[in-house]
Amino acid sequence: MKNKVGLAIEELHRAESDLAAELLRASDRHKVGHDIFYLGHDLARWSEQHVHKLAEHGRNYGLDLDADDSGLMATIRRRGAELAGRRHDPGLLLLKDLREIHRQAAGVSLDWEILAQTAQALKDEGLLRLSQECHPQTLRQLRWANASLKTNAAQIMVTP
Numbered sequence: 001m002k003n004k005v006g007l008a009i010e011e012l013h014r015a016e017s018d019l020a021a022e023l024l025r026a027s028d029r030h031k032v033g034h035d036i037f038y039l040g041h042d043l044a045r046w047s048e049q050h051v052h053k054l055a056e057h058g059r060n061y062g063l064d065l066d067a068d069d070s071g072l073m074a075t076i077r078r079r080g081a082e083l084a085g086r087r088h089d090p091g092l093l094l095l096k097d098l099r100e101i102h103r104q105a106a107g108v109s110l111d112w113e114i115l116a117q118t119a120q121a122l123k124d125e126g127l128l129r130l131s132q133e134c135h136p137q138t139l140r141q142l143r144w145a146n147a148s149l150k151t152n153a154a155q156i157m158v159t160p
Helices: 004-029 034-061 072-085 092-120 123-158
Strands: none
Touching: 004 034, 004 092, 004 123, 034 123, 092 123
C-alpha cells in the first residue's frame, strides 16, 4: 500500500496530465483563435513538464509514474476533441473548454498547495522546491483561463 504522500504525488501527476490533455484539446479545437491555440500549447507544455518532474520525484516515495503522456492516448483524445468541435457552436464550445481548463487548473493548484504544505511538514526540500517551481505556473494557467473567459464570454453570449 502506498503512503499518503505517494498518493498525493500520484493524484497530482494524474491531474497535471489531464490538464495538459485538456489544454491541448482546447487549443486544437480553436485553431482559429491564435491566442487560444498558441498559448494553450505553451501552457500544456508546462503541465507536461510538471508530469515529468513529479514522476522523477515520485521515485523517492516508491512510485513508478509515467513521465510522458504524449503517446497513443493523447493522440486519441486530440482526435476526439477535433471531431466534437465540428458539431457544436464554436463560441459555446470555447466557453465550455475554458471553464473546464479553469476547473482543472484550480484543482491542480490546490493539489500543489497540499504537496507544498506536506513537504514543509516532512522537511522534504526537494518536494518543496518542486512545488514552489511548478505551482506558480499552474496559477498562471488558471489566470489565463479566467482572463480568456472574461474576454470572450460577453461577445459569445450576445452574438446570435
